[in-house]
Amino acid sequence: APKAAPVNEVSQYACQRRTTVENNNRIFTDAFEVLAENYEFNEIEGRCLAFRRAASVLKSLPWAVRSVGATLDLPCLGEHTTAVMKEILQYGRSFEVEKILSDERCQTLKLFTSVFGVGPKTAEKWYRRGLRSFSDVLAQPGIHLNRMQQSGFLHYGDISRAVSKAEARAVGNIIDEAVHVITPNAILALTGGFRRGKDFGHDVDFIVTTTELGKEKNLLISVIESLKKQGLLLFSDYQASTFDISKLPSHRFEAMDHFAKCFLILRLEGSRVEGGLQRAQADGRGWRAVRVDLVSPPADRFAFTMLGWTGSRMFERDLRRFARLERQMLLDNHALYDKTKKEFLTAATEKDIFDHLGLEYIEPWQRNA
Ligand code: DCP
Ligand code: MG
Incomplete structure (x- = not known):
């Protein structure tokens, strides 16, 4: 097997680093995220990923970077990322980042993609039609909003506000x-x-299944029905399972998994939340809208789904990259396949999957890569 990284050396793979929610290098990682997102909007994927990788490495450090010299032994930092760090260390800010933040196109795309159901493609289309604000979009004749986008605008104030831990528990x-x-x-x-131990989220994610194999097929339909009956369902987009047990794990990272899932907006009463709602609603109502995702794998795929949905995205991306490049294995949210032995490897727990991959176990709260 390929040799493991020596002690104290920071691995190039996020799945070999322990990254808690504590971030000692936020001034740099926030700047990198602005640059990454801008490259994403401009579809320059390589540079986008480079800045996300660099940010992820800095997030894993138990110390704050105080000089560029201190980062020389770190992986995933290139000329451009180092130049940005230097600027921030010297002037307390990056001029390149400030230019992007003040750029009208970037601001508009960020605003539009903050609406539930609006991706970069739609945002770009609206921008090209000269639209710059929500009122521009809503007043524009001939713009068709799908059901998701309509709900996105309707509940914008609530769902653009972070969900607290207490709200997630409720x-x-x-x-x-x-x-x-x-x-x-x-x-x-x-x-x-x-x-992963975050205090706030943009949504709440759950795995919902049953120990009886096959019975998970209609479970989400019944859950949605029940929420609807209780008057708690503000929006629901259900996607039935297209899972095929004979298929090899996907090579593509961004592909969603094939399990039954639903993207919901729920009505959460303040009375159900310990300590009340995070913030009083401006219009005096005692509830808020919350985005909730449910995924329903067959019970024998629970560990793969749990590992895949716990994130972070960078952690997931590097788990798969590590499996492929270092172990000749294919991993996704459904399965793990050993290309050398030509067989699927089963797992009852996340730990089993780390073991199959020959990786030290990383706790969920250490996966904030
Ligand atoms: N995920 C993924 N690839 C995608 C979408 C999701 O690997 N294209 C995984 C990793 C995420 C998890 O699913 O961590 C949940 O997705 P979220 O978008 O809800 O992300 P988080 O829960 O991590 O963050 P947030 O606080 O924004 O909800
Ligand atoms: Mg989430």
């Missing part, structure tokens, strides 16, 4: 009650950013 209780009424064999698990 959502968990609602889903828990709903699934356990449907089946006593239900499995409900928090995943995504809140499982």
Whole structure:
């Protein structure tokens, strides 16, 4: 097997680094994220990834970078990222970042993509038509908003505001009650950013399934039905499973998994939240809208789904890259395949998957890469 990174050396793979929510280098990583997003808007994927990788490496450091010299032994830092760090160390800010932040196109694309259901393609299309604000979009004749985008605009104020841990817990209780009424064999698990120990999130992610193989097929439909009956469902986009057990894990990283899933907007009553809602609603109502994602894999794929949905995105990307390049294995949210042995490797827990890959186990709260 290829040799592991020596002690104290920072690995180029995020899945070999322990990254908590504590970030000692936020001044640099915030700047890198602005640059990465700008490259993303301009579809320059290589540079976008380079800045995200550099940010991820700095996030893993238990110390704050105080000079460029201190970063010489770190992986994933190139000429451009180093120049930006130098600027920030010298002037306290990066002029390149400030130029992007004041750029009208970048500001507009950021505004439009902040709406649930609006991706970079749609944002670009609207920008090209001369639209610059939400009122421009909503007043423009001939613009068709799909159902998701309509809900995105309708609940914009609520869902653009971060969800707190207490709010996430309250959502968990609602889903828990709903699934356990449907089946006593239900499995409900928090995943995504809140499982990594984040204090705030843009949504709340759960895995919802049952110990009876096959019974997960219609589970989400019943959960959605129950939420609707209780008057808690503001929006639902359900995608049925297209999972095929014989398929090899996907080579493409950005491809979504094939399990049944739903993207929801739920009505969360303040009375259900310990300590009340994060912030009083401007219009005096006692509830807020919250984005919730549910995914429903067959129970024997639970560990792969959990590993895939816990994130972070960079951690996921590097798990797969490590598997492919260092182990000749293919990993995705459904399965792990050993190309040398030509066989699928099973896993009951996330730990099993790390073991198959010959990786030290990284706790969920250490995956904030
Ligand atoms: N995920 C992924 N690839 C995608 C979408 C999601 O690997 N294209 C995984 C990694 C994410 C997890 O799913 O961590 C949940 O997705 P979110 O967008 O909800 O991200 P987080 O929960 O990490 O952050 P946030 O606090 O913004 O919700
Ligand atoms: Mg999330």
